[in-house]
Amino acid sequence: MEMVPSTMTEMWTTMGSTIASFMFIWAIIRQYCPYELRRYFEKYTNTIMTYFSPYIKISIHEFTGDRLKRSEAYVAVEAYLSVNSSKTAKRLKAEMGKDSNNLVLSMDEYEKVTDEFRGAKVWWVASKVVSATRPMAYYPEQEKRYYRLTFHKRYREMITGAYLEHVVKEGKEIKARNRQRKLYTNSPGYKWPSYKQTMWSHIVFEHPATFGTMALEPDKKKEIIEDLVTFSESKEFYARIGKAWKRGYLLYGPPGTGKSTMIAAMANLLNYDVYDLELTAVKDNTELRKLLIETTSKSIIVIEDIDCSLDLTGQRKKKGGKAMADDEKERKEVKEESSNSGNNKVTLSGLLNFIDGLWSACGGERLIVFTTNYVEKLDPALIRRGRMDKHIELSYCGxxxxxxxxxxxxxxxxxxxxxxxxxxxxxxxxxxxxxxxxxxxxxxxxxxxxxxxxxxxxxxxxxxxxxxxxxxxxxxxxxxxxxxxxxxxxxxxxxxxx
Ligand SMILES: Nc1ncnc2c1ncn2[C@@H]1O[C@H](COP(=O)(O)OP(=O)(O)OP(=O)(O)O)[C@@H](O)[C@H]1O
Ligand SMILES: [Mg+2]
Known part of the structure; x- marks a missing residue:
């Protein structure tokens, strides 16, 4: 009878010391075995494990390719799991939801949740890989977040087909329902785009202006509202005529006539985000393009006081004050100058490219709005139809x-x-x-x-x-x-x- 506890103790001691030795050896291996060799070893163990395992894994990464844009699939899965995980997951993250009066829950990192679909059980894990530390201490590590879906291989067809379709569809719906409209701005002090997710910083957009509260002649108001609504419903039309789904508005008029207010009203009418682009804080044309790529669809990109933001007129005058007839030639020169000299500035050609260059078509469903107090000061190239499709004059109060x-x-x-x-x-x-x-x-x-x-x-x-x-x-x-x-x-x- 007395033997039992002593055997148990012995067993525990042996096991303890075995684990300790194993850990010690592992630590030594980790330290002295070259990284490549370890990777090689891990890779093959993984392959062997996968071969025998009856489970299939699918990873959905937050950024694919060159990290230009958050993957749409990731965003949809995130939204889907935010609703479906809050019932089962034990560790959750909370974020402020729509109208700042409710919390939206989503699963925390390394948390695992189970979901069921037509009798099949699947598991979702939120995870991240932290890339190797960089030599420069002030350059933080990069985190690559992803979701991993695991399921039995007998459900392969159904999960890769119907289930994923269901997740993306529902995720998008949830996203649209919980959408908290945002007001973005490009922060001038910010230098290292690679480790931050985006070049824009944002706050919740809460401007109360609507077309209903705007002082404007009723006919004009109706015309603008119809124009906006038509635009937002014309996805097919734009595809058919072969144009990018975007529209430019130029709002001009004296100070205090409601240009900024109208932008807020537009955003509220269409339920769009607002990107308030501060051109003077943009370093050069390349940065301008990066900012453009990072805007999402269903948004209004605003450049206020365009005449002050960019010395467009000055640039052209510097070229010797030529007559307007030399317009085209001059513009070409400006373009050449900007591409040759590489001076760190946003140029007219950079801005024109921003509005209707090839990159401007990515994403779709975007309004670009310029405001100015002095429409006559602007370069005609900048505000011609096709770039600024609709010119709206906001004038004195009637x-x-x-x-x-x-x-x-x-x-x-x-x-x-x-x-x-x-x-x-x-x-x-x-x-x-x-x-x-x-x-x-x-x-x-x-x-x-x-x-x-x-x-x-x-x-x-x-x-x-x-x-x-x-x-x-x-x-x-x-x-x-x-x-x-x-x-x-x-x-x-x-x-x-x-
Ligand atoms: N058409 C309008 N309808 C209702 N309120 C208006 C209108 N125009 C101006 N206002 C009021 O006047 C204030 C200033 O308007 P807003 O900032 O829109 O002018 P703005 O045209 O953008 O001027 P600025 O050219 O100086 O930027 C707003 O707070 C708004 O309440
Ligand atoms: Mg204004």
């Missing part, structure tokens, strides 16, 4: 626009003061931003009437200013006509003081 704002801000459909405002609006130019500002209650006690009076006052002031300016301008014209182009000493002094 009475119709005012009514929308009055409804939004004060919940007013009519008011006795509306007639006075209508009259004044015909005489003076006021931006929707100024109207909006005046209609905004300034204290809790402000009622609608007070806000309307504030607007009337602003309109009257603007009118007086405009009149004063007009008289001054008239005076100058008269004086120059009187003097017959030759100024008297007095006139010169007056002009100088002006």
């Amino acid at each position: 009475f119709e626009g005012f009514k929308v704002l009055a409804k939004n801000y004060l919940n007013l459909e009519t008011h006795p003061l509306f007639d006075a405002i209508d009259g004044l609006m015909k005489e003076v130019k006021i931006t929707p931003a100024d109207v909006a500002e005046n209609l905004m209650p300034k204290s809790p006690l402000d009622d609608a009437e007070k806000c309307l009076w504030s607007l009337i006052q602003a309109l009257e002031e603007a009118k007086e200013e405009a009149e004063a300016e007009a008289t001054a301008a008239k005076k100058v014209v008269e004086q120059s006509q009187d003097g017959g182009g030759v100024c008297s000493e007095n006139c010169l002094a007056e002009k100088a003081s002006e």
Whole structure:
């Protein structure tokens, strides 16, 4: 009877020491056996194991090829498992979901979940390979994440066919349902594209503007909405006519007329992401192309104040201020210059390529929107139809626009003061931003009437200013006509003081 515990102890001791020796030997092998030899050894053990194993494995990697874009299959599987794994997996990751009010769960790394499909059992594992450490300490390791699907070989046909189809389809649906719209921007300080997943950084897009809240003539509004909706539903049409599925919009007009607001409204209408491209932060044409490739479909790529972002006009003037007739030739020169000199800048040709070069067709379903305050400053090549298909002028606020704002801000459909405002609006130019500002209650006690009076006052002031300016301008014209182009000493002094 007493023998049992002692035998047990002995057995444990022997086993312990065997394991210890084995680990020791393994450590020695790891240290001294060359990496290549070990790889070779591992490869063949794997092959032998696979030969005898009744299971088939399929890996779905996050990045395939040259890591240009996240694999669509990976994204779909991720979404599919986010729903299907949360019931069975024990370690889960949580991320903020749509509208930031729920958490979306997905399986954590190295977690295994089981799924069943028509009586067949399959296993999914989320895993990653960390590539060998690089000599440079500040250059972090690369992680390559992937999902691995394991199933019995007797289900081969069904799993590789129907099941994977089901996973991708459902994954895409889940993705669309949980889609949190994003606002992306290219960060200027960022240098090492290879270890970060993307060159864009993003936040959740939460702009409340819609076409409903925009002050715009109803006809124009309707036309723009129809144009956008038609675009988003025209996948087949674009394929048939052999054009990339994208459309360019140029929004121009004075400051405060709603160009940025309209972009937000567009994104909200179509449920698209927004890529706010800061051209001045882009190093060169190559980087511009990389940024383009990393944009996803169903998105709006925005370049605000295009006239300020790029010295396009300057570049062309530098070439000797030639007449517009030399246009084509000049553009060619600019192109050559940019390809030869390799100066680190985004050039006009780089930007044109970005909009309609070969690369611009990847992905599809994208809007490119430029905004500017000075449309006449832009290079005609940049805004010709085909590049910027639709030109939308956003202008000063009309009475119709005012009514929308009055409804939004004060919940007013009519008011006795509306007639006075209508009259004044015909005489003076006021931006929707100024109207909006005046209609905004300034204290809790402000009622609608007070806000309307504030607007009337602003309109009257603007009118007086405009009149004063007009008289001054008239005076100058008269004086120059009187003097017959030759100024008297007095006139010169007056002009100088002006
Ligand atoms: N058409 C409009 N309808 C409703 N609100 C407007 C409209 N235009 C401007 N606004 C209001 O004015 C503010 C400024 O508008 P926004 O930023 O869109 O102007 P912008 O045309 O982009 O000006 P900028 O050229 O200076 O960038 C917004 O906060 C918005 O509330
Ligand atoms: Mg703006």
